[in-house]
Amino acid sequence: MLVREAMTSPVVTIPRTATVRQAIRVLHEHDITALPVVDEAGGLAGIVSEMDLLRGVFERDPRAFARPVATTANPVPRLVEEVMTREVETARPNTDVATLADTMMRTRIKSVPVLAGAGIVGIVSRRDLIAILARGDARIRDDVLAAIDEYGPDGRHWDVSVQDGAVELLGGDADEPARRVADILARTVPGVTRVSIQGHT
Template sequence: MLVREAMTSPVVTIPPSATVRQAIRVLDEHDITALPVVEGTGRLVGIVSEMDLLRGEFDADPRAFARPLPSSRTPTPRRVADVMTRDVRTVRPGADVAELAETMMSTRVKSVPVVDGHDVVGIVGRRDLIAVLARGDARIRDDVVTAIAEYGPPGSGWDVSVDGGVVELRGRADASARRIAGILAQTIPGVTRVSIHGPDAGRGG
């Protein structure tokens, strides 16, 4: 499965000149957790998350403390440019979702902008990956059957079963037809692995 099949698009972005409160309202209105930060030319210059925006935004309530709090405090950042992460990990639309998921887990990155050239074309967050995996087996099976029927070699009959996102293809087909069927099955959102069974057939994906 490719990143472009899992990403959220179009993506909501924000300029670095926006205020922190403006960015917070955008997150709330769109029910999202991160915003790619882009300049007027569309160039990606950073990413800002919920945690970045919340840091320092709340004053301590004196009712929670036995002694009065000092009146002076460090001014909170006012602009997105002051709080955003500038070293942004990005991914291409044609990248493999499985590889991206491993990277996100190992680095603990929650959201990754998707860039095509200089354009931000989408974003992949943990919610997107969960949504892909949450697709039911029956729906996945229907999509696999449809894809093979529409784009596979004519006359290739397959018995398709899906269990927990793992697709099993059973049928009599030559090596070329098996390879094509396996590739088509792997493009379906929610598919985690593909196994092909038949005369002299090995395992795919």
């Protein structure tokens, strides 16, 4: 399965010149946990997470939720570019989801922007990965069969079984090209973790 099939798109972004408070409102309104930060040309400048924004509020003013005190001059609001992460792990639409998931687990990154060229075309979060894994085996089986029926070689019959996302294809009359096509099609289905092809005994 490829990243383009798992990512959330279109992406909600925030300008680097937005204030921390504005970014917090955007996260809350869209029920998301991180925002790619863009520069004036729309390119990726960084990423800002819930934790970055909370630190931006509380480290600047530990009394952020205390009763307001009248002052003669209010401080300039902290900007997103001051609290964002600049070194961003990114992915491409044709990256394998398993490879990206391994990177996210190893680095403990929660969200990864997806780039096509210099443009931001999507984002993959832990929530997206969980949604894929939550798909039931029966639905995965139906989707695998539908993909093979629609795009596979004409008249080819496959028996499909799915256990915890692992797909087993049984097609004794399939030649090597047909087996490769079936393998590729099965891997495109959301929720598939592994594919094996067996011949009839």
